[in-house]
Amino acid sequence: MxxxxxxxxxxxxxxxxxxxxxxxxxxxxxxxxxxxxxxxxxxxxxxxxxxxxxxxxxxxxxxxxxxxxxxxxxxxxxxxxxxxxxxxxxxxxxxxxxxxxxxxxxxxxxxxxxxxxxxxxxxxxxxxxxxxxxxxxxxxxxxxxxxxxxxxxxxxxxxxxxxxxxxxxxxxxxxxxxxxxxxxxxxxxxxxxxxxxxxxxxxxxxxxxxxxxxxxxxxxxxxxxxxxxxxxxxxxxxxxxxxxxxxxYVDLLLKQQRINAERWEAYFENNSNVQFIRKRNECTPSYWAYTILSECRDELLLELRGKGIYASKVHVRNDIYSIFGRNACHLQGVNEFSRKQLNLPCGWWVEESDFDI
Structure with a gap:
């Protein structure tokens, strides 16, 4: 995995x-x-x-x-x-x-x-x-x-x-x-x-x-x-x-993470169930993880894990915790992103052969 x-x-x-x-x-x-x-x-x-x-x-x-x-x-x-x-x-x-x-x-x-x-x-x-x-x-x-x-x-x-x-x-x-x-x-x-x-x-x-x-x-x-x-x-x-x-080592490791992000883009390029995070010209991400969006998120998570890729939601919306009081269920952007977001391994340890799935 x-x-x-x-x-x-x-x-x-x-x-x-x-x-x-x-x-x-x-x-x-x-x-x-x-x-x-x-x-x-x-x-x-x-x-x-x-x-x-x-x-x-x-x-x-x-x-x-x-x-x-x-x-x-x-x-x-x-x-x-x-x-x-x-x-x-x-x-x-x-x-x-x-x-x-x-x-x-x-x-x-x-x-x-x-x-x-x-x-x-x-x-x-x-x-x-x-x-x-x-x-x-x-x-x-x-x-x-x-x-x-x-x-x-x-x-x-x-x-x-x-x-x-x-x-x-x-x-x-x-x-x-x-x-x-x-x-x-x-x-x-x-x-x-x-x-x-x-x-x-x-x-x-x-x-x-x-x-x-x-x-x-x-x-x-x-x-x-x-x-x-x-x-x-x-x-x-x-x-x-x-x-x-x-x-x-930081720059070399980040370079590898950005290469892996490009590999994920190529992997999902023709997958109609996957949407990429919108790119902005002024931003160069570090790609701590590679986030994709999908209406079929939970099914895709299980599919990728079955192929040896530990996909994860990583974070859940923090407003569900009682310490913060009222749930912010009225926030439409949060609702959509929370429902769709899935994160994939993109770090320096991911090798080109890992994308042969």
């Missing part, structure tokens, strides 16, 4: 990991800093940091989301994207999506904005960039934040720039096992505003400014005030080492 996900890990990391394990330098350190520098260079944004926690939750706390606030999101998301809103005490307001792309519908997002709206979570389905300019403009017009969830979209491009470098307030990455790159655990945030980036550095380290935290004798300086509420959420050195070790 060709799996829909697989964990990438370069060969020969054992010695490096053992060296760190017995070095006494396990927390945020040299390798994590190196990982961050490589990420900044790759994305094209120097205001990028890593964390040990869910990056969406970190972003929500960073911008001060609190009980009583509203955050607009798509039901067709990963729980890692929507659950943090509830965890922060805010209300999720569901917006509709474009059923041909799986992305937030800008017009419906605009309709859902109220006096309580503080942010929009813009989830990029399966590595396909959404309507970035449109959503960002709506947010600017209404003086609210946009948090892009690029959990599945590292390396994807929008108008020639990597996701994380398109003028969005905050872009969240995940470096958990089935992502590229993975760092075993943790995430990252690419931030537009310098002052917000500087605040993020404090928030992930208990509000501590390390440059003035110690005095000349190495003792905690009483003159170093803590005026930012924060947590201990810096990425550890082993995760930094693993993530940094994967960066040289």
């Amino acid at each position: 060709v799996p829909i996900f697989r964990v990438f890990m370069p060969e020969g990391l054992e010695d490096g990991i053992n060296k760190i394990l017995y070095s006494g330098q396990l927390s945020y350190g040299t390798y994590t800093k190196d990982f961050e520098k490589k990420l900044q260079l790759y994305v094209g944004n120097k205001k990028l940091l890593t964390t040990s926690c869910n990056s969406v939750f970190f972003a929500l706390k960073l911008i001060g989301i609190e009980p009583g606030d509203e955050v607009i999101a798509s039901p067709m998301s990963c729980l890692m994207s929507t659950q943090p809103v509830k965890y922060a005490g805010a209300k999720v307001v569901w917006a509709d999506i474009d059923p041909l792309t799986g992305s937030l519908d800008p017009k419906d997002v605009e309709r859902k904005i109220s006096k309580k709206t503080r942010a929009i979570i813009h989830y990029h389905w399966a590595g396909i960039p959404g309507y970035i300019d449109e959503i960002n403009q709506i947010a600017r017009d209404n003086k609210i934040f946009v948090i892009e969830d690029a959990t599945e979209s590292f390396g994807a491009e929008y108008k020639g720039n990597k996701i994380g470098n398109n003028g969005t307030d905050i872009v969240c990455f995940s470096f958990t096992p089935v992502r590229l790159p993975n760092a075993i655990d943790g995430g990252g945030l690419a931030i537009r505003d310098q002052s917000l980036f500087e605040k993020a550095l404090l928030v992930r380290d208990l509000g501590v400014n390390r440059s003035i935290f110690r005095d000349q004798f190495g003792e905690i300086s009483e003159s170093c005030n803590i005026d930012v509420i924060g947590d201990s959420s810096a990425m550890n050195n082993i995760s930094g080492f693993v993530g940094s070790s994967q960066m040289p």
Whole structure:
């Protein structure tokens, strides 16, 4: 069975990991800093940091989301994207999506904005960039934040720039096992505003400014005030080492995923029961998975699994969960996409011979 996900890990990391394990330098350190520098260079944004926690939750706390606030999101998301809103005490307001792309519908997002709206979570389905300019403009017009969830979209491009470098307030990455790159655990945030980036550095380290935290004798300086509420959420050195070790492979792996997307297109080219996600010239997806649309979705899922391809719905609409309150069954784009969407293995591990089915 060709799996829909697989964990990438370069060969020969054992010695490096053992060296760190017995070095006494396990927390945020040299390798994590190196990982961050490589990420900044790759994305094209120097205001990028890593964390040990869910990056969406970190972003929500960073911008001060609190009980009583509203955050607009798509039901067709990963729980890692929507659950943090509830965890922060805010209300999720569901917006509709474009059923041909799986992305937030800008017009419906605009309709859902109220006096309580503080942010929009813009989830990029399966590595396909959404309507970035449109959503960002709506947010600017209404003086609210946009948090892009690029959990599945590292390396994807929008108008020639990597996701994380398109003028969005905050872009969240995940470096958990089935992502590229993975760092075993943790995430990252690419931030537009310098002052917000500087605040993020404090928030992930208990509000501590390390440059003035110690005095000349190495003792905690009483003159170093803590005026930012924060947590201990810096990425550890082993995760930094693993993530940094994967960066040289990212472009090659993404190239293979894009080749596999073309192979799926050729495979289903003459299948009248299959519709492709609508392509947009400004988008270069990362193809975390390859999504197709079909009225015969459930039958097709079983057919492909019978041929050794692990097809999957991957995500279900999040508004079915009782923690979010009322089901958003009135959202027609969500209804259509949820009924039709099916995801196929498209990763670097899928070989040309796997399409001979």
